Amino acid sequence: MNDYRRKPYKALSNTTTRSKMSMCSRTKYIWMDGELVECGKAYIHVMTHALHYGTAVFEGIRGYWDGNNLYIFRLRDHMIRMINSAKIVGLRLGYGLEELIDATVKTVRVNEFQENIYIRPIAFAGEGSISLDISKVPTRVSIAAIPFGHYLKPKGVKVKVVSWRRVPGFSMPVMAKASGIYLNSVIALSEAISSGYDEAVLLDWRGYIAEGSGENLFIVRRGVIYTPPVYASILEGITRDTVFRIAEDLGYKVEERDITREELYVADEIFMVGTAAEVTPVIEVDGKTIGSGSPGPVTQKISNYYKEIVLNKIPKYREWVTPVY
Ligand code: PY5
Secondary structure, three states: OOOOOOOOHHHHOOHHHHHOOHHHOOOOEEEEOOEEEEHHHOOOOOOOHHHHHOOEEEOOEEEEEOOOOEEEEOHHHHHHHHHHHHHHHOOOOOOOHHHHHHHHHHHHHHOOOOOOEEEEEEEEEOOOOOOOOHHHOOEEEEEEEEEOOOOOOOOOEEEEEOOOOOOOOOOOOOOOOEHHHHHHHHHHHHHHHHOOOOEEEEEOOOOOEEEEOOOEEEEEEOOEEEEOOOOOOOOOOHHHHHHHHHHHHHOOOEEEOOOOHHHHHOOOEEEEEEOOOEEEEEEEEOOEEOOOOOOOHHHHHHHHHHHHHHOOOOHHHHHHEEEOO
16 A cells, blocks of 8 residues: 655755755745745745635746747736736735746746746745634745646647536636635546546536636637637636637637537547647547547647747747746
């Protein structure tokens, strides 16, 4: 039997041991509450409010290395969403947009990354009270960056429409990228993986397609691209927005409308999009092959164009890309 319990805390109490943990093998510094701290020292207390109640908002941002420079993709838009998420949840952030942008660039730069990275800013309710009233605890903010490769299989994933539904907007503020909401994603993904699939698709409370556990979803039928609307309990993804622009440039029509489960089965192509997932083809849903069973032409064109944009190769999208060095 696997002993999944954590080793006694004592075993990890010296910094040398901690900094050797995989998280810190290639990250030297993490920004915490206004200053850069050594990765091995970026710890929080067990009484942190966010650990108990999920009272945090976060972002996932990618940086792309082209051999000469590192480009952070849509940094400003991600930070605007984080500020909006904090507003929705009622967390007082304490930092403005420009401060968060500058802190991110500084954090990435000081780590001297020369490879693709993933940046994780998080604002969370700190320690000081076990009351559910978050105004009683200080908000803390950290920004970490790690080297990062593919999140999902780039050649295509097999997905399951799981039994857990995406939390409705009348129970949770789904427009906010808030930590507590991710328990919904975690149990959904866990159901998909334990059934032998790569990723979960969640239906919304009405039974229409919402999204993946960490991605928005698009289908292609008879040359038209469809994606669920924001009122289908989805996170309003930044990659989803990028795909709207790409589709327009490539001459495809995109419609935001409700999608039924059966429409997935008969779609010509399906792809999932997100910062981590980028543009990932879906090749199977509930054991049924999608299209030819390999990435379709529309998906491939969108994916290729996306890769060019993030590497700063398309001049009209320069304002989306922040060079680090
Ligand atoms: N929907 C959900 C539930 C998400 O978690 C994400 C992003 C998206 C959609 C896509 O949003 P965006 O395009 O703005 O990234 N998920 C995070 C990511 O970094 C976390 C994944 C583990 O992609």
